[in-house]
Amino acid sequence: MTSPAARTALDLTADVPLADLADCYRDLHRHPELSQREHRTAGKLAERLRAAGYATAEGIGGTGVVGVLRNGDGPTVLLRADMDALPVAEETGLPYASEVPGVMHACGHDLHVTWLAGAARALAAGRETWSGTLVVVGQPAEESGEGARAMVADGLYERFPRPDVLLAQHAAPGPAGLYAHSPGLILSASTDVDIVVHGRGGHGSRPEATVDPVVTAAYLVTRLQTVVSREIAPRESAVLTVGRIEAGTRPNVIPSQAHIALNLRTRSAGVRDRMIAAIRRIAAGECLAAGCPREPEVTVGADFPVTVNDPTTDHRVTEVHREVFGPERVFDPGPAMGSEDFPHLAPDGVPYAYWFVTTTPADVWEAAPGTDLMEKFAAVPSNHSPHFAPDLSTLVPGVRTLVSGALAHVPVTRSGAG
CATH class of the missing domain: 3.40.630.10 (Zn peptidases)
Incomplete structure (x- = not known):
């Protein structure tokens, strides 16, 4: 009826x-x-x-x-x-x-x-x-x-x-x-994360005199893909997407900064917090390994519940x-x-x-x-x-x-x- x-x-x-x-x-x-x-x-x-x-x-x-x-x-x-x-x-x-x-x-x-x-x-x-x-x-x-x-x-x-x-x-x-x-x-919940990698810019012909943030950012993007696959239990659902990477103005100029923008999708506050902690740790580690003159800036931005x-x-x-x-x-x-x-x-x-x-x-x-x-x-x-x-x-x-x-x-x- x-x-x-x-x-x-x-x-x-x-x-x-x-x-x-x-x-x-x-x-x-x-x-x-x-x-x-x-x-x-x-x-x-x-x-x-x-x-x-x-x-x-x-x-x-x-x-x-x-x-x-x-x-x-x-x-x-x-x-x-x-x-x-x-x-x-x-x-x-x-x-x-x-x-x-x-x-x-x-x-x-x-x-x-x-x-x-x-x-x-x-x-x-x-x-x-x-x-x-x-x-x-x-x-x-x-x-x-x-x-x-x-x-x-x-x-x-x-x-x-x-x-x-x-x-x-x-x-x-x-x-x-x-x-x-x-x-x-x-x-799911959504969280945006911005990362700024600080390098030391210079001429493209003299990379040895610089700290190239583009290379560091590239390593960082690759390494970030292990956050879900190696740090989140398979029973949990999570997604990490690098939606934007920006650096430089000309082919022959090594820039002083690279900017990476991420988006996380999670279904619990605990998973979200673990992912953000991993992002901070990985960013700091990659920048340290590259000899960056400053620690990276990691900023948690817009979020959805x-x-x-x-x-x-x-x-x-x-x-x-x-x-x-x-x-x-x-x-x-x-x-x-x-x-x-x-x-x-x-x-x-x-x-x-x-x-x-x-x-x-x-x-x-x-x-x-x-x-x-x-x-x-x-x-x-x-x-x-x-x-x-x-x-x-x-x-x-x-x-x-x-x-x-x-x-x-x-x-x-x-x-x-x-």
């Missing part, structure tokens, strides 16, 4: 204006904005929330948007979408590709905003079917890890209703139309998604090594659920090499790829996931015609 929440969600999203959603999505995709510069995106979302009847405020935590719809007695449900794009040059060839050089919605946040706007409209239009309060949040600067904390620091829960539950979702690669839920841990779903909340959303989309389309992939700042939005003790919506177009998925799900998953364009291009067939389902998730947490006063 279908629950009242599922029947009502299907009713409220039966007539979602697909053409309008597609126009919204294409417009956002053409005009991506980097973290804390999402002024146009925020304005577009705020405009739609006001039109749907939400009391709407802008400029929260920089460029954040909050819409509130009070609809009688009942819990307060927060729905969140992140808004920022990435410094990636788009290579999709789409007719609605980014018009901003070097900036692209390569992670699907344009889709998230469109889903959120559509869900807010559907829930407002069907407010006679449920009771409670909706808080709709357009969050800036997820990619930099700053946005959620900035909104909270700017009085998010002093100025607007404190939620009883928070819900969010993310576009992901995979055959369009699957919904990935994991009770408990679903995303682990994302751990409340099992009861996740189960409630999972069950309503199974009813709405079919049990065969809802699955548990286990935790991923990606990271999010969404948990920073959750007040202490307030439960949340976070899930994925797969968005790879059917033709792209079918053409991908491989015979099983994981082989194809590794072959299709992923988030942060210049080729990442979600299928527009996911527009209405992505609205439906948020609507049904919200209705699973509030009293449904009329179950609809289904």
Whole structure:
């Protein structure tokens, strides 16, 4: 038997204006904005929330948007979408590709905003079917890890209703139309680490008169690859990526510095601390061995927390998604090594659920090499790829996931015609 929440969600999203959603999505995709510069995106979302009847405020935590719809007695449900794009040059060839050089919605946040706007409209239009309060949040600067904390620091829960539950979702690669839920841990922590190697610069023809930081940095990059393979137990999950190495200005000049930027992915504070300690030790050792005139500078930078779903909340959303989309389309992939700042939005003790919506177009998925799900998953364009291009067939389902998730947490006063 279908629950009242599922029947009502299907009713409220039966007539979602697909053409309008597609126009919204294409417009956002053409005009991506980097973290804390999402002024146009925020304005577009705020405009739609006001039109749907939400009391709407802008400029929260920089460029954040909050819409509130009070609809009688009942819990307060927060729905969140992140808004920022990435410094990636788009290579999709789409007719609605980014018009901003070097900036692209390569992670699907344009889709998230469109889903959120559509869900807010559907829930407002069907407010006679449920009771409670909706808080709709357009969050800036997820990619930099700053946005959620900035909104909270700017009085998010002093100025607007404190939620009883928070819900969010993310576009992901995979055959369009699957919904990935994991009770408990679903995303890993992320930590950035910068290393500056100090050498002694000079002429490229006289390396003996220098201490070459490029060579030292090269040894250091290689040595760092042993941190996970030789210092972290196989039962632990961890990733160390050297994402950037910079040094020098000309081929015949040995520079005085080299800069290395790392990213760590971990699932526990203990593993993170061990990795950082190993990085400091290895950097100091390599620089000592090279005769560097100064110890290296190792700086721990931006970090994201682990994302751990409340099992009861996740189960409630999972069950309503199974009813709405079919049990065969809802699955548990286990935790991923990606990271999010969404948990920073959750007040202490307030439960949340976070899930994925797969968005790879059917033709792209079918053409991908491989015979099983994981082989194809590794072959299709992923988030942060210049080729990442979600299928527009996911527009209405992505609205439906948020609507049904919200209705699973509030009293449904009329179950609809289904």
